Amino acid sequence: MSRYIGNWIMIITLPYMLAGIFLGVGYAVGGKNASINFYKNTGISDPALYSILGGAIMIATMIILENTGGYIREEQLIGTFELHYLTPNSTLQIWFFHILPIATIMIGIFSITITPILLFKGNLLSFSEWLIAATVIFLSLMPLAGIGLVIAALTVRFKEVWAIVNVINSVITLLSGFYYPLEIFPEMVQTIALLVPSSTAVKILRTIIQHRYTSLNFGPQIILFLVLSMIYLSSGYITYKRWENAARKNGELSKY
Amino acid sequence: MEKIKAENLRKIFITKERRGIFKGEKRKVEALKGISFAINKGEIFGLLGPNGAGKTTTIKILSTLLLPDDGDAWVNGYHVVKEANKVREIIGVSLYSDRGFYWKLTGYENLMYFAYLYHLNPEYAKKRIKYLLDILELSKDADRLVEEYSTGMKSKLNFARALIHDPEIIFLDEPTIGLDPNSARKIREIIRDLKKEGKTILLTTHNMYEADILCDRIAIINKGKIIALGTPNELKSVVEKDRVIEIQIYGILNGLTDKIRKINGVKRVGLIQEEKSLKNRIKVIMESDDVVPEVLRILVSEKIKVESIKSVEPSLEDVFVYLTGERLEKEE
Amino acid sequence: MQLEKTENSQSINGKYLKGIMSIFLELYATASRGYKIYFRYTAWFIADLITTPIWILVFLLPILMFLPKEQWNNPTTINFFFWAMVMWDIVGAGLWSFGQAIRREQQTGTLEFLFLTNANRIIMFTRSIFTRGLELTIMFAYMVIVFKLLFGVDIILRNILGVIFILTLGLLIAMGFGEIYGALVLRFKNIGPVTNILEFVILGISGIFFPISRLPDQIRLISLLSPFTYIAEMTRYMAMGIETYLDPGFELILMILMAIIFNAIGFVTILYIEKNLKKTGKLGAY
Ligand SMILES: Nc1ncnc2c1ncn2[C@@H]1O[C@H](COP(=O)(O)OP(=O)(O)OP(=O)(O)O)[C@@H](O)[C@H]1O
Ligand SMILES: [Mg+2]
Numbered sequence A: 001m002s003r004y005i006g007n008w009i010m011i012i013t014l015p016y017m018l019a020g021i022f023l024g025v026g027y028a029v030g031g032k033n034a035s036i037n038f039y040k041n042t043g044i045s046d047p048a049l050y051s052i053l054g055g056a057i058m059i060a061t062m063i064i065l066e067n068t069g070g071y072i073r074e075e076q077l078i079g080t081f082e083l084h085y086l087t088p089n090s091t092l093q094i095w096f097f098h099i100l101p102i103a104t105i106m107i108g109i110f111s112i113t114i115t116p117i118l119l120f121k122g123n124l125l126s127f128s129e130w131l132i133a134a135t136v137i138f139l140s141l142m143p144l145a146g147i148g149l150v151i152a153a154l155t156v157r158f159k160e161v162w163a164i165v166n167v168i169n170s171v172i173t174l175l176s177g178f179y180y181p182l183e184i185f186p187e188m189v190q191t192i193a194l195l196v197p198s199s200t201a202v203k204i205l206r207t208i209i210q211h212r213y214t215s216l217n218f219g220p221q222i223i224l225f226l227v228l229s230m231i232y233l234s235s236g237y238i239t240y241k242r243w244e245n246a247a248r249k250n251g252e253l254s255k256y
Numbered sequence B: 001m002e003k004i005k006a007e008n009l010r011k012i013f014i015t016k017e018r019r020g021i022f023k024g025e026k027r028k029v030e031a032l033k034g035i036s037f038a039i040n041k042g043e044i045f046g047l048l049g050p051n052g053a054g055k056t057t058t059i060k061i062l063s064t065l066l067l068p069d070d071g072d073a074w075v076n077g078y079h080v081v082k083e084a085n086k087v088r089e090i091i092g093v094s095l096y097s098d099r100g101f102y103w104k105l106t107g108y109e110n111l112m113y114f115a116y117l118y119h120l121n122p123e124y125a126k127k128r129i130k131y132l133l134d135i136l137e138l139s140k141d142a143d144r145l146v147e148e149y150s151t152g153m154k155s156k157l158n159f160a161r162a163l164i165h166d167p168e169i170i171f172l173d174e175p176t177i178g179l180d181p182n183s184a185r186k187i188r189e190i191i192r193d194l195k196k197e198g199k200t201i202l203l204t205t206h207n208m209y210e211a212d213i214l215c216d217r218i219a220i221i222n223k224g225k226i227i228a229l230g231t232p233n234e235l236k237s238v239v240e241k242d243r244v245i246e247i248q249i250y251g252i253l254n255g256l257t258d259k260i261r262k263i264n265g266v267k268r269v270g271l272i273q274e275e276k277s278l279k280n281r282i283k284v285i286m287e288s289d290d291v292v293p294e295v296l297r298i299l300v301s302e303k304i305k306v307e308s309i310k311s312v313e314p315s316l317e318d319v320f321v322y323l324t325g326e327r328l329e330k331e332e
Numbered sequence C: 001m002q003l004e005k006t007e008n009s010q011s012i013n014g015k016y017l018k019g020i021m022s023i024f025l026e027l028y029a030t031a032s033r034g035y036k037i038y039f040r041y042t043a044w045f046i047a048d049l050i051t052t053p054i055w056i057l058v059f060l061l062p063i064l065m066f067l068p069k070e071q072w073n074n075p076t077t078i079n080f081f082f083w084a085m086v087m088w089d090i091v092g093a094g095l096w097s098f099g100q101a102i103r104r105e106q107q108t109g110t111l112e113f114l115f116l117t118n119a120n121r122i123i124m125f126t127r128s129i130f131t132r133g134l135e136l137t138i139m140f141a142y143m144v145i146v147f148k149l150l151f152g153v154d155i156i157l158r159n160i161l162g163v164i165f166i167l168t169l170g171l172l173i174a175m176g177f178g179e180i181y182g183a184l185v186l187r188f189k190n191i192g193p194v195t196n197i198l199e200f201v202i203l204g205i206s207g208i209f210f211p212i213s214r215l216p217d218q219i220r221l222i223s224l225l226s227p228f229t230y231i232a233e234m235t236r237y238m239a240m241g242i243e244t245y246l247d248p249g250f251e252l253i254l255m256i257l258m259a260i261i262f263n264a265i266g267f268v269t270i271l272y273i274e275k276n277l278k279k280t281g282k283l284g285a286y
Helices: A002-042 A047-078 A081-086 A091-120 A127-157 A161-176 A187-193 A197-209 A219-250 B055-062 B084-090 B107-117 B122-135 B151-162 B181-196 B208-214 B232-239 B256-261 B289-301 B316-324 C019-040 C042-064 C069-073 C075-098 C101-108 C111-115 C121-125 C128-151 C160-188 C192-205 C217-225 C227-240 C248-280
Strands: B002-019 B023-040 B044-048 B070-075 B091-094 B169-173 B200-205 B217-222 B225-230 B243-250 B266-273 B279-286 B305-312
Touching (some): A047 A127, A091 A127, A127 A161, A161 A187, A161 C042, A197 A219, B002 B055, B023 B055, B023 B225, B044 B208, B084 B091, B107 B122, B107 B151, B122 B151, B151 B169, B151 B181, B181 B200, B217 B232, B225 B316, B256 B266, B256 B279, B256 B289, B279 B316, C019 C042, C042 C075, C042 C128, C069 C075, C075 C227, C101 C111, C101 C121, C160 C227
Parallel strands (some): B044 B217, B169 B200
Antiparallel strands (some): B002 B070, B243 B279, B243 B305, B266 B279
16 A cells, blocks of 8 residues: 555645646636636636546546556566466456445545645535535446446457557546536537546536535436446446457467 | 686675555565685586575676675676676676567567677677577577567577677576476587587576586575585585485375484485476485385375385485475476 | 686677767667567557547647637637647656656566666667657647647748757757656656656646746746756747747757756766666566
8 A cells, every 4th residue: 555655645636736737827828817718618716626626536537447457457567467367266356346446445535635625615515415426426437447347358459558548538538528618519529428427427526516506306317327337337348258258269368 | 717706795685575554674685695606618507506595696796787795706807896898798698587578579679689789790690690590499480579479489589689699608597497398408408519619608597407417517505605516426426325215206295294304314305396297206315225114104104195116316406405405496 | 806807809700890880780779679669559659649639639628718719719829739739748758758768678677688788878778769759750740730620720830940959959858857757767666646747747837838927936937947948938939939038049058058968967867777776686676
């Protein structure tokens, strides 16, 4: 754990640093009308909270995505992958049960990340607000884990996994609207963005944390999460099994 | 004429022990506790010892890859720390590692890259690499990416890299590990040919047989110290007066060797585990044949499945068992 | 104790190349090695082409939120952003390519074998200059098109030779910077996350999105300490004719000096790293 302490610090501070850069550059470029412009474009008058919240969700999303694929890749590099592989109770379960704890950790990290800024605004979340937020994060991370599993499956086949991760990451980031409203995109793009679970998560969390509006009916969104989870997890599983078999045949498991 | 000389080499590694989540303690590992030897021109000198004895550490110090904490060493008369550049020019080194190559380059390209870093004339390099690939029977795989190479192919490529600039002094760390019997024999032949050309060779190995047939002189090293040094025959004379029996058994029982060791008249017991079969060999070094019945009694009472028992000529293996006391490591 | 020294018998029949020729040989070897590997990672190349425009949007859209909608296609604003993206590549080259060079060889397991040769250490570990140079050229041309398509804005290039010169110089500065940073990378091993943060900090303080004259005084002082500030300033000066904060001639001389000094310190750093790794026995570590 202590070995990764740098990572945790970075995970928690990165949203603040990014917000700092966006706000810094934004105000420098936008001049004295910057705040007004921001309100007109996003409908929100607090760019700091807006950016930090978006950043916190972005980090959680990326970690989940990279974790499954990245974990395998690392093992391949070190050469222990094949060893793990040979023990009977490993294979898929290891990667999958790796994800659940991470999702829980991500909720913790998210909470820690947004606390300072909310504290600063003197406006902490109530327990019920936090509970809803945590549930939303958890639900939205499940389909993302599914995508992560697809990545993991591709890993076994394509050694240049970071190239693939990079493409998937960039598309998901673009369509999640962590730092801008998706309404600036054409209708079509907005519809496609529904397939990206984090875009819905961002919307709900903004409603809860920024507008303090919890009595909303999240039913449709929850159904969307569940459907997406099923689609991604099962396609992840199928791809994984397929490549696993193929890789076993070609003996490519440990090729880096 | 002495080509390599080591005097009182010491090396201590500082490692961090990881225990639990946050705890980390510094620990000193004394890898070499003062090692001295000299190797003559044209000699094949073997370092023999159990895992962690300090063989690789010795080779790395001599090849300028590691700085000793104390002691001196010279290669071709050049000091390995103060005249490292000169030393590097004249040595070829193969370290045991199945990494160490660029996966996205072919075997040929990898060798070419290192040849250029050795400043070899391109014409010469091409000829030399072709020659090395030929004698190592790697030619047909030369244009495949290294990421597709088998462990054995990588070992051979590693060997080729050590010889790329036709060095006069060659360090080989476990040159035949991971090779099939044919390839291993091939490598040994090449090593002998190199000796004929007048090269000086320092090699490490776990393979007693290999050490016996290849080396002019051998240093047995254990826990960072040289515990015996001499020609294979000189070393064998250590156990000359003793009787050695070899027992082939299936499986192994915990504590069996200890029980045998306790018998009066038994000097050493070594367990040699064969990697690929379930069979194990137990070597018992004893004062006289009188002890044999007692050994058999234990085997019977422990219900061990014995395949064969024979009395054998003392070999280097027995010297090793005798000197290092403990069990032997896995053999090829 | 001294043994009899026999002169290393190496000069026989032109087996070795000597002097300047050996340097050329090293340069040729490292360059060709770099390009071969670069083009064998086709997936990376394609991924870069796909993701570059996406990342540009991801990074620029948040900033555009602070501007009125009418200005989202303003040529000057967008041109500033274009050069900011180019600068991002240069900073990235310093931190990721040059900074991780030794660490990467260590991970591949080739470090020990490189150090067994007497090849020039700086050439061995700065070979990415070749691939990075090519990459920058390709990306540059590609981004001109992407910016035209995304924002409908043409890239202004007043003095193309000047721009090429400044960018090359910039790459050299990034190289020296990366060599020094490499010591840190080796010390702390998996420094990836920190590198990310550092990249953002550098980008943030180096006035790559707007002239540093717009910054508050104290922050501008920090900007002036960042070598990348001058690369950004001079590039915009050459490309768009934007005034520099200090005299352009002075900034140019400063850049040349930095390129020399950084690489000199970098060289010493590499030698120090080599010695240190040989002491601790970490040459072959992962
Ligand atoms: N870089 C290092 N850091 C810490 N300890 C090390 C390092 N390299 C070697 N050691 C330790 O030094 C001792 C000697 O290691 P060395 O590699 O020389 O053994 P060896 O005789 O080559 O063994 P083997 O037969 O297993 O190759 C071992 O205890 C090892 O753990
Ligand atoms: Mg060893």
